[in-house]
Amino acid sequence: MKQSTSTITILSDHISPSLIGNLQAKIRDHFELPVKIEEYLPLDFNFAFNRKRNQYQIDKIFVKMKSRNRASEIQLLVVDFDLYVPHLNFVFGEASPQKSLAAVSITRLKTEFYGEKRNDDLFRQRVAKEAIHELGHLFRLGHCSNKTCVMHFSNSLADTDYKSTSFCQNCLDVKKKNSRED
Ligand SMILES: [Zn+2]
Ligand SMILES: [Zn+2]
Numbered sequence: 344m345k346q347s348t349s350t351i352t353i354l355s356d357h358i359s360p361s362l363i364g365n366l367q368a369k370i371r372d373h374f375e376l377p378v379k380i381e382e383y384l385p386l387d388f389n390f391a392f393n394r395k396r397n398q399y400q401i402d403k404i405f406v407k408m409k410s411r412n413r414a415s416e417i418q419l420l421v422v423d424f425d426l427y428v429p430h431l432n433f434v435f436g437e438a439s440p441q442k443s444l445a446a447v448s449i450t451r452l453k454t455e456f457y458g459e460k461r462n463d464d465l466f467r468q469r470v471a472k473e474a475i476h477e478l479g480h481l482f483r484l485g486h487c488s489n490k491t492c493v494m495h496f497s498n499s500l501a502d503t504d505y506k507s508t509s510f511c512q513n514c515l516d517v518k519k520k521n522s523r524e525d
Contacts, residue, residue: 348443348522351417351478352379356388358421358449362470366421369471369508373493374478375522376417388424398425401437401446409442417481419474420446435497436473438480445477452500469500471508483521484514 351370355363367378391403399422408418426434426448436447452469454462475493487494490502492511497503510518 348376348417348481349415350377350379351419352381353419353421354381355421356382356423358423362449362467363421365467366470366474370419370474370478373475373509374482388422393427396427398427398433400428401426401434402428402439404446405437405439405442405444408444409439417443417445417478419478420444421449421470421474422446423449425450435503436477438477440481440483443481445474445481447473447477452503465504468508469503472503472506473497475508475510479510479514479518482518484510484517487511487514489513 351374353363353367353370363380367380370378386407388399388404390407391399391401393400404420408420426437426446428434428437433451434448435451436445438445447470449466449470450456452473453466454460472493476497479494484494486496489495489511490505491507492514493506493508494510494514495502495506497506
C-alpha cells in the first residue's frame with residue numbers, strides 16, 4: 344500500500360470524554376501524527392451483534408467502517424461492548440492494516456469486570472496500551488518478544504499490565520521505517 348498517513352482519528356461510541364482525551368494525549372506521545380476525536384454516532388452496530396455470544400464481531404464492523412474511511416486516515420474505534428473474531432472467545436482489540444482500521448473494547452479492561460475495586464489509573468493505562476498496540480499493527484509492526492514493549496502479545500491482562508505504553512527500540516526503528524514508506 345503506497346499511501347502516506349496524515350491523521351489518526353479516534354471514533355468513540357458512548358465513552359467518557361476524559362478517557363478519550365487521555366487516550367488522545369497518549370497516542371500523540373507515541374505517533375508523530377495529529378490525533379482527532381470524533382463521536383461515532385452514524386453507525387448502528389446491531390448487524391454485528393451475536394445474540395448467542397452476547398458479543399459483537401469486530402471484523403464485520405471493520406467491513407462497514409471501511410466504506411466510510413477516508414484515504415490517508417487511520418481510524419481507531421473505541422467501544423464499551425465485548426468484541427470477538429471467529430475462533431476466539433473475545434478480543435481486547437483488533438487491527439486491519441489493509442483497511443487502516445483498529446479497534447479497542449474497554450469492557451474487559453475495567454478492574455470491575457473481574458469483581459475488583461475500581462482503579463481508573465490502571466484502567467486508563469490498559470486502554471492506552473491496547474490502543475497503541477493495535478495502532479502499531481497498522482504501521483506493520485508484528486508481535487514483539489520484549490515483554491515490556493507495547494507490541495508484546497497480551498495473552499491475559501497480566502501481560503498487558505506488565506508491558507509499557509512504549510515501543511522498544513527495535514519496534515521504534517521498524518515503525519519509523521514503515522512511516523517513511525510512501
Ligand atoms: Zn497484536
Ligand atoms: Zn518491541
